[in-house]
Amino acid sequence: MAAQETDEHKYVYDFSEGNKDLKDLLGGKGANLAEMTNLGLPVPPGFTITTEACQAYLATGREPDGLAGQIEAHLQALEREMGKRLGDPGDPLLVSVRSGAKFSMPGMMETVLNVGLNDQSVVGLAAQAGQNDRFAWDSYRRLIQMFGKTVCEVPGEEFEHALDEIKSAKGTHNDLDLDADDLRGLVDAYKKIFAKHTGRDFPQQPREQLDLAIRAVFESWNAERAVLYRRQERIPADLGTAVNVVTMVFGNLGPDSGTGVAFTRDPGSGAQGIYGDYLANAQGEDVVAGIRNTVPLQELERLDKSSYDELLSIMARLEEHYRDLCDIEFTIERGKLWMLQTRVGKRTAAAAFVIAGQLVDEGLIDEDEALHRVNGAQLAQLMFPRFQLDHEFEAVATGIGASPGAASGKVVFTSARAVELAAEGESVILVRRETNPDDLNGMIAAKGILTSRGGKTSHAAVVARGMGKTCVSGADEIDVNVPAKRFTVAGQTVDEGDVVSIDGTTGKVYLGEVPVMPSEVVQYFEGSLDDEHVDNPLVRAVHRIMTHADGKRRLAVRTNADTGADAARARRFGAEGIGLCRTEHMFLGDRRELVERLILARAEGERDEALAALLPMQRADFEEIFREMDGLPVTVRLIDPPLHEFLPPLEQLAVNVAVAQERGEDVAKEEALLAAVRRMHEENPMLGLRGVRLGLVIPGLFAMQVRAIAEAAVAVVRAGGKACPEIMVPLVGAVQELETVRAEAEKIIAEVVGDSGVEVLIGTMIEVPRAALTAGQIAEAAEFFSFGTNDLTQMGWGFSRDDVEGAFFWRYLELGIFGISPFESIDRDGVGRLVRIAAEEGRAARPGLKLGVCGEHGGDPDSVHFFHEVGLDYVSCSPFRVPVARLEAGRAAVQTDGSDSR
Ligand code: ADP
Ligand code: MG
Ligand code: MG
Numbered sequence: 001m002a003a004q005e006t007d008e009h010k011y012v013y014d015f016s017e018g019n020k021d022l023k024d025l026l027g028g029k030g031a032n033l034a035e036m037t038n039l040g041l042p043v044p045p046g047f048t049i050t051t052e053a054c055q056a057y058l059a060t061g062r063e064p065d066g067l068a069g070q071i072e073a074h075l076q077a078l079e080r081e082m083g084k085r086l087g088d089p090g091d092p093l094l095v096s097v098r099s100g101a102k103f104s105m106p107g108m109m110e111t112v113l114n115v116g117l118n119d120q121s122v123v124g125l126a127a128q129a130g131q132n133d134r135f136a137w138d139s140y141r142r143l144i145q146m147f148g149k150t151v152c153e154v155p156g157e158e159f160e161h162a163l164d165e166i167k168s169a170k171g172t173h174n175d176l177d178l179d180a181d182d183l184r185g186l187v188d189a190y191k192k193i194f195a196k197h198t199g200r201d202f203p204q205q206p207r208e209q210l211d212l213a214i215r216a217v218f219e220s221w222n223a224e225r226a227v228l229y230r231r232q233e234r235i236p237a238d239l240g241t242a243v244n245v246v247t248m249v250f251g252n253l254g255p256d257s258g259t260g261v262a263f264t265r266d267p268g269s270g271a272q273g274i275y276g277d278y279l280a281n282a283q284g285e286d287v288v289a290g291i292r293n294t295v296p297l298q299e300l301e302r303l304d305k306s307s308y309d310e311l312l313s314i315m316a317r318l319e320e321h322y323r324d325l326c327d328i329e330f331t332i333e334r335g336k337l338w339m340l341q342t343r344v345g346k347r348t349a350a351a352a353f354v355i356a357g358q359l360v361d362e363g364l365i366d367e368d369e370a371l372h373r374v375n376g377a378q379l380a381q382l383m384f385p386r387f388q389l390d391h392e393f394e395a396v397a398t399g400i401g402a403s404p405g406a407a408s409g410k411v412v413f414t415s416a417r418a419v420e421l422a423a424e425g426e427s428v429i430l431v432r433r434e435t436n437p438d439d440l441n442g443m444i445a446a447k448g449i450l451t452s453r454g455g456k457t458s459h460a461a462v463v464a465r466g467m468g469k470t471c472v473s474g475a476d477e478i479d480v481n482v483p484a485k486r487f488t489v490a491g492q493t494v495d496e497g498d499v500v501s502i503d504g505t506t507g508k509v510y511l512g513e514v515p516v517m518p519s520e521v522v523q524y525f526e527g528s529l530d531d532e533h534v535d536n537p538l539v540r541a542v543h544r545i546m547t548h549a550d551g552k553r554r555l556a557v558r559t560n561a562d563t564g565a566d567a568a569r570a571r572r573f574g575a576e577g578i579g580l581c582r583t584e585h586m587f588l589g590d591r592r593e594l595v596e597r598l599i600l601a602r603a604e605g606e607r608d609e610a611l612a613a614l615l616p617m618q619r620a621d622f623e624e625i626f627r628e629m630d631g632l633p634v635t636v637r638l639i640d641p642p643l644h645e646f647l648p649p650l651e652q653l654a655v656n657v658a659v660a661q662e663r664g665e666d667v668a669k670e671e672a673l674l675a676a677v678r679r680m681h682e683e684n685p686m687l688g689l690r691g692v693r694l695g696l697v698i699p700g701l702f703a704m705q706v707r708a709i710a711e712a713a714v715a716v717v718r719a720g721g722k723a724c725p726e727i728m729v730p731l732v733g734a735v736q737e738l739e740t741v742r743a744e745a746e747k748i749i750a751e752v753v754g755d756s757g758v759e760v761l762i763g764t765m766i767e768v769p770r771a772a773l774t775a776g777q778i779a780e781a782a783e784f785f786s787f788g789t790n791d792l793t794q795m796g797w798g799f800s801r802d803d804v805e806g807a808f809f810w811r812y813l814e815l816g817i818f819g820i821s822p823f824e825s826i827d828r829d830g831v832g833r834l835v836r837i838a839a840e841e842g843r844a845a846r847p848g849l850k851l852g853v854c855g856e857h858g859g860d861p862d863s864v865h866f867f868h869e870v871g872l873d874y875v876s877c878s879p880f881r882v883p884v885a886r887l888e889a890g891r892a893a894v895q896t897d898g899s900d901s902r
Contacts, residue, residue: 008066011053027242029100046246054240087206092121094248097213109220110150114143118204137183144190151216251331270354349378357541376861376884395508399475402461407448407470408501415442435460457813470504549890556874564624570879577633579876580854622712631722644680691731710752733768767791775838779845789855826863868892
């Protein structure tokens with residue numbers, strides 16, 4: 001180990017000093033190289049410069065005190081261990097300088113191989129390699145190329161161009177056909193390119209090469225693409241990267257050498273087996289660069305059986321050690337295997353479930369841990385229909401999967417055209433460079449949205465997610481020309497009206513219509529899977545993990561459903577009741593006429609007639625839902641939206657009346673309607689006459705609904721069923737509002753229920769901030785609270801969802817004012833605090849007060865965890881989100897360490 005340990009801050013760790021839990025300090029790559037070293041696996045010796053050194057460098061623009069000395073000490077120790085000196089002309093030690101941050105940022109930062117080569121040591125290297133000149137010059141030209149590009153910003157194409165020239169002069173496409181002389185010539189060409197762009201000669205001092213390379217890796221943390229990537233993936237900007245200095249091993253020493261990557265299981269499906277690629281006689285970056293064709297890893301068994309066997313046993317060892325899928329980079333130097341990297345591998349949503357299930361079977365993890373290994377976002381992904389990609393479809397571009405789903409349709413370039421074609425019944429994909437608020441109508445009309453610019457927080461992405469619409473953003477390979485109504489991609493032109501398909505999960509774009517297949521997971525939940533699929537590994541894993549989540553969770557999961565059909569579907573998805581049954585749709589369709597009469601009523605008699613006609617209809621609606629839910633609780637919200645929503649729009653009505661008058665027709669009725677619409681017009685309908693206010697202003701309206709609910713419950717019970725209605729009063733801000741409604745409702749209920757045994761609870765929504773702040777008083781009059789977090793968010797922030805998401809949210813996200821839209825995931829600090837206050841004060845006033853949430857947040861993974869923490873009794877969400885909420889409620893219940901799953 002390094003000499004002279006002083007009390008100065010430690011910036012450099014030998015691989016033998018670290019371990020896998022030190023990712024913050026050593027980065028993922030360094031921590032795992034240390035872990036493998038300590039497991040006794042064959043890792044080339046080396047050391048790691050910490051992320052703290054990088055942070056200090058980036059803050060001050062220079063290396064922190066003590067760093068240079070510590071690097072020197074560790075380098076000397078390495079030289080002693082290897083019995084070679086860095087860049088020694090006779091027998092040089094060469095190293096790689098590799099970036100490695102806490103979170104893997106594939107391809108974002110830099111690596112320089114073969115540091116230590118110069119005009120002298122290249123000769124020594126050849127001699128050491130058995131007079132293998134070709135190998136030595138190949139290594140040297142790689143150093144100049146990588147060093148030039150990453151350290152000195154020499155345009156990479158220039159090197160590639162020079163390489164191509166030599167190859168075409170030789171009449172070959174294959175690097176391996178270049179001999180030592182060709183490569184020596186290439187080195188000269190590279191040096192000229194280097195000098196031309198940097199104004200200096202390629203540095204011959206090995207230590208200068210090392211220091212410059214380390215500094216370049218530090219600086220690559222702030223390279224533009226790395227900054228963009230971090231923003232995209234919400235990786236904090238101040239973590240910095242570690243730098244790993246690793247003794248070089250050579251996969252390019254001849255046919256008995258090579259390099260490869262491997263996975264311990266298939267990261268696509270989770271299937272067990274051997275997955276990887278191998279490339280003989282090559283250095284690391286060739287595999288990823290796709291310069292030559294790799295062979296499947298299984299081929300290695302034929303090429304080098306003993307290395308192959310050793311690799312398989314190391315992979316098994318790593319899996320057992322990490323208790324998870326690992327991915328691996330390795331190199332073979334003349335028959336000797338070296339491990340260059342491992343990490344817990346990324347995987348698809350399906351593989352995450354399958355692997356978690358398998359690891360339980362194998363006894364490596366328990367079921368609680370399996371629950372940690374998957375998440376609701378993955379389950380949600382598995383519930384979308386997918387493209388069937390068995391044959392011939394190849395993506396022409398890949399952007400960012402900004403809003404999941406699979407959509408095919410005719411390409412349009414303007415919002416207006418999207419609206420036109422959609423009105424003709426066509427499926428359209430709106431293609432833009434980026435969208436803006438003027439595109440909203442087109443986005444609503446389109447099946448999917450494709451943009452060539454912008455990330456996960458762009459306007460297109462935010463709005464599409466809000467609408468639940470498929471979106472691929474930032475597909476920068478496509479070149480959009482709106483005036484010409486076409487885009488080009490991969491040398492092909494796509495005109496308006498041509499069909500494309502976009503996958504909002506993977507970000508892939510296909511030409512033509514890709515067939516879509518239903519989700520097996522949804523079929524499983526619905527019980528409609530045929531026998532052949534019931535036993536598929538994904539369905540088995542989902543079943544097992546969901547069963548465990550249900551066993552663990554404390555939160556009940558209900559659904560938002562307004563019809564018997566929705567209720568039935570949600571029950572199949574596992575809903576344990578209805579948390580929000582909206583009644584407004586029950587006033588539409590052929591009942592409009594009655595509603596108009598109700599609104600236009602001049603005299604009490606007219607109004608009562610309209611209400612009396614509505615009563616049996618509402619009763620039938622509720623009966624259907626109660627029967628469907630068969631004894632599970634059903635929370636019915638009394639009518640909420642402003643009444644004018646049930647009347648025709650003002651402009652249209654005004655025109656109709658004017659035209660009819662012109663023709664001399666009798667328009668008395670229309671005029672009355674128009675007058676009513678004018679009278680009821682509100683500047684701010686969201687803050688106007690709605691919810692409980694309506695119930696207090698229109699006599700008999702709530703009474704009719706309460707009666708319909710109670711009568712329906714009694715009818716179901718009389719017919720031998722069970723019904724548990726809960727009447728929910730919307731938009732309450734003061735206890736007096738609720739008390740007034742309650743007094744009337746209790747009278748009606750008592751009269752209807754009689755001795756039928758039906759019990760009807762009365763509670764309120766908590767969706768106005770004042771209600772949350774006076775929850776102690778309101779609880780006196782409420783048997784339950786249900787948090788309407790959509791309105792609570794709107795009123796808490798003071799913005800209307802319909803207006804703001806398209807208008808400025810993208811900017812707020814860009815500026816980091818929100819990390820995520822507060823309508824997508826609950827704002828814990830603000831709106832969440834209102835929920836917390838109301839829950840605590842409500843329960844203090846009325847122990848046993850039932851608490852639930854019925855806003856869309858009820859199906860959002862992070863929000864579900866919050867509601868678990870706050871101690872609610874249930875969440876309620878749309879039928880499709882019910883499984884996600886079940887899973888996350890289970891995860892919240894077993895979550896003890898707050899570890900993140902990135
Ligand atoms: P990335 O993070 O982009 O994967 P790496 O630091 O892993 O970058 O380096 C890229 C490739 O360079 C690796 O896959 C490996 O094959 C090769 N490489 C890195 N260090 C060495 C080394 N010391 N000896 C041989 N090959 C190396
Ligand atoms: Mg790597
Ligand atoms: Mg509301």
